[in-house]
Amino acid sequence: MRLLEFNGSAVHYHYGNGLTLLHEFPLKSTSLIDNYGFVVQSEELNRSVIEDNMILHIDDYNSFKDLIINLDKKTKTANIMGEIEPYPSNFFSHQENVLFFDGTSNGFKPSLYHIKDKFYNLGNNKYTFNFSSIDGPSAIPVGLSGNEFYFFSNMDPSKGRELYKINVGLGSNVNEVQKNIDFDFSVINNNLTITSTEQYKIFEIFVMDTAGKLLNTHWVNAGVATALPAYHQAVVILVVEKDSKKSLAKKILMP
Numbered sequence: 001m002r003l004l005e006f007n008g009s010a011v012h013y014h015y016g017n018g019l020t021l022l023h024e025f026p027l028k029s030t031s032l033i034d035n036y037g038f039v040v041q042s043e044e045l046n047r048s049v050i051e052d053n054m055i056l057h058i059d060d061y062n063s064f065k066d067l068i069i070n071l072d073k074k075t076k077t078a079n080i081m082g083e084i085e086p087y088p089s090n091f092f093s094h095q096e097n098v099l100f101f102d103g104t105s106n107g108f109k110p111s112l113y114h115i116k117d118k119f120y121n122l123g124n125n126k127y128t129f130n131f132s133s134i135d136g137p138s139a140i141p142v143g144l145s146g147n148e149f150y151f152f153s154n155m156d157p158s159k160g161r162e163l164y165k166i167n168v169g170l171g172s173n174v175n176e177v178q179k180n181i182d183f184d185f186s187v188i189n190n191n192l193t194i195t196s197t198e199q200y201k202i203f204e205i206f207v208m209d210t211a212g213k214l215l216n217t218h219w220v221n222a223g224v225a226t227a228l229p230a231y232h233q234a235v236v237i238l239v240v241e242k243d244s245k246k247s248l249a250k251k252i253l254m255p
Contacts, residue, residue: 002045006054006073010096013045019069021076032078035060046100048093053119055081055098057088066102069083070119076176082122085131086113092141092149099149099168101139110139112149114168127166131155142206142239144168152206152214161209163237185240187228187252194240196222206239208230 002013011032037059047056056070066088069080080138085103088199091101096116103110110133114125131138138150148165155164181195183203192202202224207215215236220226231254238252 002056003046004045004056006049006071007052009073011054011071014096018079019071021071021073021074023073023235032076033069033080035062035067035069035138038060044090046088046091048091048098050093050096050098050119054181055091055093057084057091057100057117059086068113068115068122072118079120081115081119084122087137088247089137089141090138092146094145099141099166101131101141103150104139105133107134109133110153112151112166112168125168129153129155142241144201145230183222183240185238185250188240190228190255192220192228192238193225194220194222204241206241208237208239209233209235230240 001101004011004013006021009021010125012022012029013036014020015036018036019032021030021032023030035054035058037152042133045056047054052073054073056071057067058067060067060241061183062194064191066086067083069078070081071078085108087105087108088101089101091102099114099147101112102108102112105229109128109131110166111126111128113122115123126128129139142150142163144150146170149168150163150165153162153164158236183201185192185194192205202219204219204221206217209215209226215231215233233254236252237252238250
């Protein structure tokens with residue numbers, strides 16, 4: 001059983017019973033859809049919330065299909081947008097756009113989906129990469145800068161996981177994206193400090209060189225100054241990610 005926050009309401013996800021919207025006060029419930037799959041306690045349901053829509057992935061035990069489903073809070077309904085390959089990535093959302101990969105493990109070829117607007121279906125904005133996910137996850141969304149969507153990938157096994165970008169044509173800018181980020185970070189005297197609206201929040205840090213090669217990853221607590229290792233680089237790129245999969249990247253001059 002999972003309870004997923006949904007703009008003042010909640011979605012009840014139950015193995016065997018599907019999805020139910022919990023809303024209003026006194027509490028009412030509306031059955032949405034009977035698709036469901038097994039999720040262990042440590043796993044997240046990949047999803048994004050865009051205003052009154054929740055877009056989420058379900059590995060459906062009824063149809064043996066990986067489905068993308070749109071839950072509409074306003075109409076209290078749900079519809080299946082389409083079927084994808086297994087092993088989807090986390091979802092990245094900005095304004096009325098949702099981006100994610102499928103096929104990121106177990107030999108599948110990953111594809112990038114860009115769905116938007118009314119969320120009736122998966123649309124035609126799909127790009128399939130010409131390599132197999134043999135050491136997954138093979139594609140991990142990082143963030144957006146202008147029209148460039150950044151992601152980690154090990155598409156070249158000889159180089160390991162690196163940072164890549166692809167133009168997705170959103171027509172946004174860096175300032176618009178950062179308005180949706182509820183945390184920030186700074187590096188002073190080689191000490192990293194994350195400021196967040198949520199006290200004691202834990203963040204994952206990715207450190208890369210300017211060519212996109214991953215140098216290190218580790219976890220830090222918000223509000224606590226954390227010394228960075230010596231990377232012997234004049235400039236590094238720091239990507240800070242919280243558990244909601246929101247990310248913020250900056251170039252840092254090293255001492």
